[in-house]
Amino acid sequence: METIQIGMLGLGTVGSGVLQMIQNNEDKVLNVTGRTLNVKTVLVKHPDHHQNVADQVDLTTDVAEIINDPEIQIVLELIGGIHPAKEYIEVALKQHKNVVTANKDLIATHGPELVKLAHDNHCDLMYEASVAGGIPILRTITSSFSADKITEVKGIVNGTTNYILTQMSQQGWSYDHALKKAQELGFAEADPTNDVMGKDAAYKMVILSQFAFGTHVNVEDFVVSGIDHLTAFDVQQASKFGYVIKLIGIARVIGEGVFVEVASTLVPNDHPLATINNEYNAVMVTGQAVGDTLFYGRGAGGLPTANSVLSDITSVTKNLVLKTNGNQFNNYQRQYIPADPQQVAYRYFLSLTMPDVTGQMLKVTQMMTQIDAGFSQITQLEEDGMAHVVIITHQMTQEQLGQLQKLLGDDATINLEAAYKVLK
């Protein structure tokens, strides 16, 4: 029986899971692909940390031992970050090795050039694990939605922030306290910046948009805001109105364009995404024919992510058997046209502070009238001579929101503390 030799770059959380799954699931892979898999060589930074597997694989600190090994047909990039992962993938592809990666940062920022390089060298480049860890979403979009027109893809694609937001909502904790707990439990990294500022979710939305709409949008092209400014007060007020606040990544066809955003968003309690708690992820894909579909699961973790890596490895292996490597993971391509801000309309949650004196609310009402917008819910709390006002508006466009922010900014007595959109 022919064995497919694999070279692995990185043996951390995901790499260890992949090694374990390849060893434990040999029969199933053989049944599906007709080949056995063997991890031959593993690149690590600190070989002394990995002596427990030294009798199973060749450990190396020299990438050339993998890249130049003619027996190795598949290279797994599980190091993370942009450099040297990008250079390693480039050399591997140029040496005609098929590549599987879990690296969202790299695929979101340099995906198109790596995809072209893979195509030029008749190699596969697959990255199922780069979005939502264990949820098999990318292959599902390419295969099961291949004929439907996707109108929207949205979801909770970062487990760290979802854990923090769940605790803020369920325990009444402050953001700082919930972050500290998340770090203690291993749900947040020591430096959580990429997660809490929304950047990690934004990388995933870049990749999801590409699969759903064929468009290559850059993270710089859309609004990305995190959860670091969210207050326990806003979470409580949202709850009183019947909403839970989630970090939602959204990519939606509006008119001729595509609207993409990552932001804290009010989700109605009866919406399926409101029930996704703690470190779990969920992606909702809406197709013109099929309507709403929801994919739920673990967005991170060694074995869940390894399962997605293994699904790529089996696809590459099937292609090796059939000699059909070199087709793009997703070959749907369209030009990216940003949605017109006059057509992007949502209801908004506005959190305002102002001196608790007569006439202040009248001013806010007049500003709303001036931009031709109205509100459906309002609440006011007084504390130390200040009024804290929370409003849920009727639908207004991004353009109207911008006008309102300007009017409020011009009034020295009213502070707009937060503006979060409300999910439809």
Ligand SMILES: NC(=O)c1ccc[n+]([C@@H]2O[C@H](COP(=O)([O-])OP(=O)(O)OC[C@H]3O[C@@H](n4cnc5c(N)ncnc54)[C@H](OP(=O)(O)O)[C@@H]3O)[C@@H](O)[C@H]2O)c1
């Ligand atoms: N963790 C998850 O749940 C998850 C989920 C989805 C996607 N991903 C993605 O999967 C990838 C790997 O993540 P991870 O959590 O497994 O990372 P990790 O635990 O930090 O492991 C990284 C591994 O790469 C090795 N490494 C790092 N820099 C290296 C270098 N310059 N040369 C050689 N080896 C190097 C490290 O070696 P040493 O062990 O010797 O230090 C380590 O084994 C990332 O792209 C990440 O975004 C992770």
